[in-house]
Amino acid sequence: MLNLLRKDFIAAKTSLAMSILIFTIFCIFFMKKEMSMHFVGIITAFSTISSLTLNDTKNHNHHFLVTLPVSRKHIVQAKYVISLICIIIAVLASYIVHSLVKIAVPGYITVDYSMIDILVPIAIVLVLASVYLPLFYSLSEKGAPVLNVIFLCLFLIMADPVAQTIHRASLNGINYPLVYGSLCSTLILFAASCYVTVYLFTKKDL
Amino acid sequence: MNAIELRNLTKIYPQFTVNNVSLDVKRGYITGLIGPNGVGKSTLIKMMLGMVRPDSGSVKILGYDMPKQEIDIKQRIGIVSDDCFYYEDVSIRDMKRIIAPFYKKWNEQKFNRYLERFELSPKKKIGQLSKGMKIKFALAVALSHEAELLIMDEPTSGLDPVFRRELLDLLAEMMQDERNTIIFSTHITTDLDRIADYISFVNRGELVFSEPKDEVLDRYAIVKGDRQLLDSDIRKKFAGVRETAFGFEGLVEDRHAAEQLFGNYAVFEKASLEDIIYYNAKGGRVHA
Incomplete structure (x- = not known):
């Protein structure tokens, strides 16, 4: 498993550099917006996941991976683990940068951040990844880039309405049991998605 | 003892079927898998490697069941194919950094020796390598983890005559260790005339024969x-x-x-x- 994670970091150096660039650009342009912290975290996390997965299909690299002494189950599990790592790092980075700016430039960011502001973006990307990864592993090399484009378009269309909904909900007072319940359900969905993807990828002919 | 045992392997595609193939590949010998293009040689090899799941039948490699014991099998085999599926954007050095930790018996010195012998620069990106150079790299990887069985799918197609001859010499060198086995799929039969001990002929998804080369040529x-x-x-x-x-x-x-x-x-x-x-x-x- 560790070797597969290492593989992703070595093979996707360029993609990871691109994620840092996306993070920086979105921070610069959206920092003043109320939902900037959530939006930057979510978009950076999801774009990193999609570029990491796309990296495995660019040159039919799954054909290479399955020749290594590792099972298909481990290949899929490693992708879920690295997705989870990317989600947490991206959301935390967004939280840290926004908090630092709030401290450094008083009045520039008016929103007060709490634990919920970290958990909600994590939950949103976990749901997206839970849908995206099984589709990615069951589609052919030609289908995967199309899937990425569809998800990116959906993401851009849905980002603002979702952000507004979160904002309105937080104005009406946060229902903590509901938030924690939703987060637990999301984690269960993520684990179930991993199980389904292992099943689909194990049966797939390459 | 057999290095590979295929039993009643069947794979049905809409326009093509690999039909009930049973094949033994003898340990310590070079077996050539021959047949025209598109008759099922690559599908058979993919089934051996667990890349394609057969509809029925079983695959045993070096005494281990595929896919049940696929990790044990892949520790002991090397794969060289005319299609290189390495990451194009990384250098040879980084590709080695990806591959080496997966193998228990990785021999770094041997790998460096092969890079030198094949004149491959570790700094060069995989995407910049020619087809022949990619095959050389695949071979260096396969030979550096002490593979007992080398599975080669059309390795000489697209190679210049000089390296083709060099490759055959290298394989002959590998076969000096009697435990090693090579299965070599090709439609360039002159390569097999030089080095193969056994010939397995596949046509229209079926095994026509699998016999010692000299017996085939005499018969x-x-x-x-x-x-x-x-x-x-x-x-x-x-x-x-x-x-x-x-x-x-x-x-x-x-x-x-x-x-x-x-x-x-x-x-x-x-x-x-x-x-x-x-x-x-x-x-x-x-x-x-």
């Missing part, structure tokens, strides 16, 4: 003669026959039976592996 023969020697019953004795206005040329499976049948009225020549593929693939009567 098959090319028969040439006048067209008057042929009638419908005699034509059936040929695996394939090519008829012209002046005479015929055909492949028979049993040289001795053919010699008895035609006596001095026909000329008998040794069949090459290419003749065997050609006439079996064409089958029946061919008009020139």
Whole structure:
């Protein structure tokens, strides 16, 4: 498993550099917006996941991976683990940068951040990844880039309405049991998605 | 002992079927898997490697069951294919950093020696390598983790004659260790004329034969003669026959039976592996 994670970091150096660039650009342009912290975290996390997965299909690299002494189950599990790592790092980075700016430039960011502001973006990307990864592993090399484009378009269309909904909900007072319940359900969905993807990828002919 | 045991392997595709193939690859020898393009050689190899799941049948490699013990199997095998699926954007050095930790018996010194021998710069990106260089790299990887079984899918197609000869020498070198085995799929039969011990011939998704090369070459023969020697019953004795206005040329499976049948009225020549593929693939009567 560790070797597969290492593989992703070595093979996707360029993609990871691109994620840092996306993070920086979105921070610069959206920092003043109320939902900037959530939006930057979510978009950076999801774009990193999609570029990491796309990296495995660019040159039919799954054909290479399955020749290594590792099972298909481990290949899929490693992708879920690295997705989870990317989600947490991206959301935390967004939280840290926004908090630092709030401290450094008083009045520039008016929103007060709490634990919920970290958990909600994590939950949103976990749901997206839970849908995206099984589709990615069951589609052919030609289908995967199309899937990425569809998800990116959906993401851009849905980002603002979702952000507004979160904002309105937080104005009406946060229902903590509901938030924690939703987060637990999301984690269960993520684990179930991993199980389904292992099943689909194990049966797939390459 | 067998390095590979395939039993009743079947894979059905909409337009093509690998039908009930059973094959033993002997340990310590080079086996050539021959056949025209698109008859199932690569599908068979993919089933051996667990890349394609058979609809029925079983695969045993070096005594381990595929896919149940696939990790044990892949620790012991090396794969060289004409399609290189390494990450194009990374350098040879980084690709090695990805691959090496997966293998328990990775030999760094051996790998560096092969890079030097093949004149591969570790700084060069995989995407910048020519097809021949990619095969050299795949070979360096396969030979550096002490693989007992080398599975090669069309490794010489697209290689220049100099490196093709060099590759065959390298394989012969590897075979000095009696525990090693090579299965080599190709349609360039001259490579197998040089190095193969056994020949397995696949045609239209079925195994036609799997025998020692010398026995195959002794058994098959090319028969040439006048067209008057042929009638419908005699034509059936040929695996394939090519008829012209002046005479015929055909492949028979049993040289001795053919010699008895035609006596001095026909000329008998040794069949090459290419003749065997050609006439079996064409089958029946061919008009020139």
